[in-house]
Amino acid sequence: MVLILRMEKKVILHKPETLAIRTQIERTSHKEHSAPLFLTSSFTFDDAESMRSIFAEELEGNIYSRFSNPNCQEFIDKLCVLEHTEDGIATATGMSAVFATFMGLLHSGDHIVSSASVFGSTHTLFTKIFPKWGISHTYFSSDSIDSIEQLLQENTKILYCETPSNPGLEILDLALLSDLCRKHSILLIVDNCFATPYLQNPKLLGADIIIHSATKYIDGQGRVLGGAILGSKEIIEKIRFFARHSGPSMSPFNAWLLSKSLETLSIRMERHCQNAEKVVEYLEKHPSIERVIYPFSLSHPQYNLAKKQMKLGGGIVTCIIKGWIDKGKRFIDELQMCSLSANLGDTRTIITHPASTTHSKLTEEERQHVGILPGLIRISVGLEHYEDINNDIQQALEKCQ
C-alpha cells in the first residue's frame, strides 16, 4: 500500500475517509495528481533475468492483467485498509467473488452452513451448481442462530452469511457467529455488500473473509460491475491460485473507476442513510403500508444488534403494501421518478419487487422461508432530495387507493 502525501513526512492517517482518498498507487514520472488508468493487458520486462524472477515470484512485478494490474491493486489496497484485512482480490462481479472464494477453498465432499437469506444467485450456486461437484449445504434461518451448532458436520468448512440480508434486511450477530467458527475451526465468510465497509467491518467482529459486490454502493452510480474478496494473506493466496488460472479478473477500467468511487463512499453512505430514514419515517405513518423493515427502525426485530454492529442503518428499506396482489403492481406502475431496476446502491432511487425479479428462481416455499413475501417491495433509497423520493411514493400510493 502506498499513501500519497505531499511531502515525505511521518504522519499517521487512520480515518477511513482519509485513507480511502490518500491510498494510491505510486506516481509515474509525470507526477499526475489523480491515479492514471493502466489500460494494458500485459507488462514488459527489462531483461530475461528479471522476467524469469518475476514469473518465479522471487521479485514483485506485474506480468499480465489477468493476474494483477496497478488499478486493481489500488482498488484492493483501499478496500483492505477500509475492511482491516491484509490482502484481497478484485473480481469482475460480486458473483465471481463468491464463486472464486468457494472454488479456491473447497473440495468435493465439503459442506457449507449458510444463512438461508442470501442473494438469489448465491442460493443458485448452493442448490444447483455446487451439488454437481459434491459440495453440499445446510441453511439456517436468522431466528434459529442458536441451533447452528447442530447443523455442523465433520466436513463443514465454511459458515456463510449476508448481514443485512438481501432483501429481507435480517441482521446476524457476527461476533457470535465468529466465536462459533473459531470453536469448530471453520471459516466465517460475510457478504458485506449492503452495509459497505463504511457502515460495518466484519473483520473486526471476527470474520475470516469479506466479500463485496462493488457493483452496488462501492460504484454507487450504477455504471460498472465489480467484486472483491478480502482476508488474510494465507487465505487469499489459496483463492488467488484459483482466480489466477480461471480468470474472473476485474478490468483495469472498472478498477480505476471503483477506486475513485471509494473516495466518496463515506459521504454517499451518510446521505443514503439519512434519506432512507426519511423514507422510513414517511412509510411507517402511511395507512397503505402494512409493514416497514429497516435495521435502525425500532420495530426491526434485531434493532439492538443492528445498532451494535452497524454505524448507520443503510440505504435499503423494504416494505409490504397492504393488499399487494391488487395494489402493489399498480403502485410500481404509477411511480414517476423512482426507477424500476434490478440494481441497488445507485444515486437514483430504485424500486424492485424481489419475488418476481432478483429472487424469482427460488420456489414459493423457499421465498416464504426467507421472508420474501409476494407483497415485499425493496427500495434502494438514492441521493435525490428525500422530499422528491417521498412525493413520488406518495403520489403512486394515492393512485392505487
Ligand SMILES: Cc1ncc(COP(=O)(O)O)c(C=O)c1O
Ligand atoms: C448481497 C449481494 N451479493 C452479491 C451480489 C452479486 O453481485 P454482482 O451482481 O456484482 O455479481 C448481489 C447482487 O445484487 C447482492 O445483492
